[in-house]
Amino acid sequence: MATIPHxxxxxxxxxxxxxxxxxxxxxxxxxxxxxxxxxPGPKYVGPQAQRFRKPGQPTPDESVDYCSGCRVCNEVCxxxxxxxxxxxxxxxxxxxxxxxxxxxxxxGYQYLFGxxxxxxxxxLANVGARNPLLRMLVERTVKIARNAPxxxxxxxxxxxxxxKRPKQQAAPTKKKQVVYFHGCSTEYYEPRVxxxxxxxxxxxxxxxxxxxxxxxxxxxxxxxxFKPARSHHEYNVEQLLPYAQQGxxxxxxxxxxxxxxxxxxxxxxxxxxxxxxxxxxxxYDIFEFLRMLHQRGELNTNFKPLNRTxxxxxxxxxxxxxxxxxALDILELVPGLxxxxxxxxxxxxAGSYGYKAEKYQIAMDVGAGLFEFVRASGSDTxxxxxxxxxxxxxxxxxxxxxxxxxxxxxAYGDE
Amino acid sequence: MRDTVVIxxxxxxxxxxxxxxxxxxxxxxxxxxxxxxxxxxxxxxxxGAADGSLREAITGLVASNPQHPYxxxxxxxxxxxxxxxxxxxxxxxxxxxGSFERNVLLPTALGALRPAAFxxxxxxxxxxxxxxxxxxxxxxxxxxFFPPLAAANLAAQGIDARGTYLNLPPIKRKLDFNTRSFxxxxxxxxxxxxxxxxxxxxxxxxxxxxxxxxxxxxxxxxVVGHLQxxxxxxxxxxxxxxxxxxxxxxxxxxxxxxxxxxxxxxIGAEVLRGAAANGKLNAVFSAxxxxxxxxxxxxxxxxxxxxxxxxxxxxYTGAVWETALGLPLRAPxxxxxxxxxRFLNEAGHPIYQAxxxxxxxxxxxxxxxxxxxxxxxxxxxxxxxxxxxxxxCYSGMALATGWHxxxxxAGANE
Ligand code: SF4
Ligand code: SF4
Numbered sequence: 001m002a003t004i005p006h007x008x009x010x011x012x013x014x015x016x017x018x019x020x021x022x023x024x025x026x027x028x029x030x031x032x033x034x035x036x037x038x039x040p041g042p043k044y045v046g047p048q049a050q051r052f053r054k055p056g057q058p059t060p061d062e063s064v065d066y067c068s069g070c071r072v073c074n075e076v077c078x079x080x081x082x083x084x085x086x087x088x089x090x091x092x093x094x095x096x097x098x099x100x101x102x103x104x105x106x107x108g109y110q111y112l113f114g115x116x117x118x119x120x121x122x123x124l125a126n127v128g129a130r131n132p133l134l135r136m137l138v139e140r141t142v143k144i145a146r147n148a149p150x151x152x153x154x155x156x157x158x159x160x161x162x163x164k165r166p167k168q169q170a171a172p173t174k175k176k177q178v179v180y181f182h183g184c185s186t187e188y189y190e191p192r193v194x195x196x197x198x199x200x201x202x203x204x205x206x207x208x209x210x211x212x213x214x215x216x217x218x219x220x221x222x223x224x225x226f227k228p229a230r231s232h233h234e235y236n237v238e239q240l241l242p243y244a245q246q247g248x249x250x251x252x253x254x255x256x257x258x259x260x261x262x263x264x265x266x267x268x269x270x271x272x273x274x275x276x277x278x279x280x281x282x283x284y285d286i287f288e289f290l291r292m293l294h295q296r297g298e299l300n301t302n303f304k305p306l307n308r309t310x311x312x313x314x315x316x317x318x319x320x321x322x323x324x325x326x327a328l329d330i331l332e333l334v335p336g337l338x339x340x341x342x343x344x345x346x347x348x349x350a351g352s353y354g355y356k357a358e359k360y361q362i363a364m365d366v367g368a369g370l371f372e373f374v375r376a377s378g379s380d381t382x383x384x385x386x387x388x389x390x391x392x393x394x395x396x397x398x399x400x401x402x403x404x405x406x407x408x409x410x411a412y413g414d415e
Numbered sequence: 416m417r418d419t420v421v422i423x424x425x426x427x428x429x430x431x432x433x434x435x436x437x438x439x440x441x442x443x444x445x446x447x448x449x450x451x452x453x454x455x456x457x458x459x460x461x462x463g464a465a466d467g468s469l470r471e472a473i474t475g476l477v478a479s480n481p482q483h484p485y486x487x488x489x490x491x492x493x494x495x496x497x498x499x500x501x502x503x504x505x506x507x508x509x510x511x512x513g514s515f516e517r518n519v520l521l522p523t524a525l526g527a528l529r530p531a532a533f534x535x536x537x538x539x540x541x542x543x544x545x546x547x548x549x550x551x552x553x554x555x556x557x558x559x560f561f562p563p564l565a566a567a568n569l570a571a572q573g574i575d576a577r578g579t580y581l582n583l584p585p586i587k588r589k590l591d592f593n594t595r596s597f598x599x600x601x602x603x604x605x606x607x608x609x610x611x612x613x614x615x616x617x618x619x620x621x622x623x624x625x626x627x628x629x630x631x632x633x634x635x636x637x638v639v640g641h642l643q644x645x646x647x648x649x650x651x652x653x654x655x656x657x658x659x660x661x662x663x664x665x666x667x668x669x670x671x672x673x674x675x676x677x678x679x680x681x682i683g684a685e686v687l688r689g690a691a692a693n694g695k696l697n698a699v700f701s702a703x704x705x706x707x708x709x710x711x712x713x714x715x716x717x718x719x720x721x722x723x724x725x726x727x728x729x730x731y732t733g734a735v736w737e738t739a740l741g742l743p744l745r746a747p748x749x750x751x752x753x754x755x756x757r758f759l760n761e762a763g764h765p766i767y768q769a770x771x772x773x774x775x776x777x778x779x780x781x782x783x784x785x786x787x788x789x790x791x792x793x794x795x796x797x798x799x800x801x802x803x804x805x806x807x808c809y810s811g812m813a814l815a816t817g818w819h820x821x822x823x824x825a826g827a828n829e
Contacts, residue, residue: 024594025657037591075683078450078454280705
């Protein structure tokens, strides 16, 4: 095999702009610039504006704030320009200049509301969160869109469920242990996703460890609030490192949390320490993990037939893992089950983007094609790996949304 | 989990994947980003230099140049590939027309004449060998498309052509335009009504009107029909600078057909290296978050393109390498040998012939003509022995070798 000379340009994320051949393929694929003129598109705000971004200089282009961070540009770029990363770092430079807006704090620390409202207070909190007057007030004051889809607080938290269940058998070897990273949404809103994940992992003979963990910090990171995002990541690395050092995989059901642990935080924040890298390299999306088991012939494929056809959307945060369609690869092993994939670039919400009053309509317009696709399927349920996308698709289409792990859990049937 | 993997999402890779899917396989297609479909015109160029019959030109080439990729497929495979390709696009209501009898001459966005063998029906009335005065029309808002300039160049070649700008019909959006935003606008009948009225007024004695190839993404044939009805002239599309809407349409047609047949397409996954043993490629590794993704398969199709497509790279030290698997290349040694004396040298520059040499079965060969991997086939511009852009065989050769390689691999798998 010929030796491959090292490409020094690719060593630097910001210098990847030098690979841009100005083909505009990204511009033609960007779901946001397709629906609004407030955003000229990835080529302009990314590699082009980047030439004018110099330390100490005023930012050349505020429209970068309208980039949703969906990474479709990175996906389609034929030369490997890291447009989304350029954009996010440019947002961070603006935040550095102007300070972190109150809204970013609220979106970034929404898990604190979860902490308060999840549990016995949930029914009351849910009524409050759906109160139109209150939402109007919030929109007026902090510009959080009053119609954006808020999830429902759960009456119990995932960790409380986990603690209460009968003690499972400890794994005979470390090889049969996994750490489950549930993320905020499973903890406060959708514990059923975590329950399904734990049960599927146990059906495959794993002992599931619930390590201490905090919010991955993505809402802060994607809004350019790099400083608080860094402390969130540092906390998680500290908690997860001991497991990573023992080679125990960290498996998550939230595609955005796992992406943040794997790549977003280390790359955007320039955190390249060994500890960060170890955690990153030991983190897996749950279906990526199950697919690896299957490749090794170790997946329990004792599935009962599920005679159903449902639409499936691969969220942009999953596609950014660059792993293909792990959930489809596994669920196609279930007899009778048929998932039809959407070709939509994005559901529109893109993390916290669609929660912002001025971006709510853009997000709905971006998602319109996807909503139409799932509605036209005739199914009452659709499947998507990412929680925020599930909320948005449910909001836009009226369908019931499920994480693919919930479907896989069904396929294992009762013990 | 998938028995065959195709690397590259240009026409060669897509056509190879289609051959595999037709044979009952469910290939996985990996690509670094969108392929050459998005940069190229969407016409099928078989052999630019052919004066008369393309059948004769290719048969002659096969006999005289046994190293050329067409010599690996033969005319029969080219013909079969084009037939399959036409059936695919026809089924998607985006038919291709043309023949192996002769090339037509289609205008470029600059008004040069470009030979092509097959082309979307939406470009058919643009054959400049046909009689009839031509009007070229465009919009100031669409950059890099200048109807008066293109028309002047056509006129200099003796063609009765005129160019004009149209007024952008009133629309909600106003800031920035590209080929995609125009294609979206043309999908809207109200927008077309306005453009059609303007075309009728501007038509004069023209019997044919050329517009940039942005006439819709959903049903371009219907858009052209509608504009013809409104303007009272024949309407044809002229390929634009990238992103090419005809190429995007083609990619979409392939994607939908492949996914329906059970294939999986993974764009954004650059193949970085392979792992082999005993002359067989066992795995490839693609770039992914945090660590590489490992893929296993029994057969592989490499269609990553040449210098222009990113399958072959060079650097200032004079190194030339194949990017995905590090396969041996046939390439001029040393930078001094890369280029011929003049920039527009008719014989072309040697470096553009850099590629992978193969045997009859399109299996890669090393310097001593030994097969490197017996379960890997090569297709498209990654192949040595041709200069596809200069020879104007880029897309024809991609279809022929992609189809042939896919069929060979499908046979090998049985
Ligand atoms: S797709 Fe990549 S190379 Fe093309 S314009 Fe966008 S960033 Fe540049
Ligand atoms: S990340 Fe998404 S919204 Fe931002 S520029 Fe890229 S494609 Fe457009």
